[in-house]
Amino acid sequence: MSITVDKATDTASLPDRIRRFPFPFREDIYRYSANVEPANKNVSTDAGAWGKGLIDIDEFYLEELADRERILTRDPSRSQVLPHMKPAVWDTIATLLPSMAEENPEIMSFQREGNHCRWHNRLQNLDIEFTIGDDDSLPMGPLRFLGTQIQDDIVLLDIRDNTMWLDAGLVSFAADWSFGFDVGMSFLEIHHPVPRLKEENIIQRAEQFLMRLQPGEQFRRTNWTMTVGRRLDTSTETYQEWGPDRGTIATDPDMPDKLHLRVEVQHLVRLPHTGTLLFLIRSYLLPLRDIARVPTWREKFGNVLAELPEDMAEYKGIIRYRKAASDWLLAG
Incomplete structure (x- = not known):
């Protein structure tokens, strides 16, 4: 049975995981769209x-970050950099670390003189110096190091031949896709399997928008799916570990606690020096039980699941349990 509460009195007492959750639905129906807006x-x-x-x-x-380290230790192919993308990795570090320090001055600091940098992360008791452009100055190399500092997955898209190519990245928390399989593919090739996108010309329009971004510009969008358990790594490489749960969760009495709405906040940044497109993917998980604590969320998400077209539900992998989830949410 879902939880109903008085919104006016409950909101202030909600835990951070709910108050900071990027709930993605503004309407009672969902269709694919670019939904791009300025960041920050x-x-x-x-x-x-x-x-x-x-x-x-x-x-x-x-x-x-500890979960990411376990994943990368088990499967190093989740982090790859084609040789021509090394300058873009350093451009990413030189862009993100100062931003993190500015946004979190109580726990992080960044100083730079020429190419010499010093990074301090109090959450990790880390104080490290390195040189921009010198891969050996950072443990594990620059991309792997950056993956120890941010929760986001990192994708770098090179722009050439009037299209974008996935030529570098660190992706430990893929949602039903394979970074290793997609490395070297074009933007259109990567998104080809998504239903309705080709007919509605969404991907072509999105690609043209991204290629027109100016150096330093930052935008973002959201995307969503559902996940059984608090598991960020639902890559195709590990399907055997999480895939079978899709077939049993609908009848599991603990479904409200196990079934999570998974939302990706995807930042799109045109790097200032190399012009490479940085694609950051930050994934958030919230169980149905927590969603039901916000009455408008409970109703909207329940209606979205009930109305979602079959082909979209099938692609998102939620076809076998979306009715059970919707029924539970709307029963409150």
Whole structure:
């Protein structure tokens, strides 16, 4: 049975994981769209707010970075850099670390003189010096190091031949896709399997928008799916570990606690020096039980699941349990 509460009195007492959650639905139906907006803009929700900065650091910071380290140790192919993309990796570091320090001055600091830099992260008791452009100056190399500092997955898209190519990245928390398979593909090739996108010309329009971004410009969008359990790594490489749960969760009495809405906040940044497109993917998980604590969220998400077209539900992998989830949410 879902939880109904008085919104006016409950919102202030909600835990951070709910108040800071980027709930993605404004209407009772959902269709694919670019839904791109300027980054660094605070978004108010019926539970709180999200989005005021580029890199979000929350209560799961150390837990998720430890999870990433386990994944990369087991499968190093989740981090790859084609040789021509090394300058873009350093451009990413020189862009993100100062931003993190500015947004979180109480826990992080960044100093740079020429190419010599010093980074201090109090959450990790880390104080390190390195040189921009010198891969050996950072442990594990620059991209792997950056992956120890931010919860976001990192994708770098090179722009050439009037299209974009996925030529570098570190992706430990893929949602039902394979970074290793997609490396070297074009933007259109990567998104080809998504239903309705080709007919509605969404991907072509999105690509043209992204290629027109000017160096330093930052935008963002949201995307969503659902995940059984608090598991960020639902890559195709590990399907055997999480895929079978899709077939049993609908009849599981603990479904409200196990079934999560998964929202990606995707930042799109045209790097200032190389012109490469940086694509950051930050994934958030919130169980149905928590969603039901915000009455408007419970109703909207329940209606979205009930109305979602079959082909979209099938592509998102939620076809077998979306009715059970919707029924539970709307029963409150």
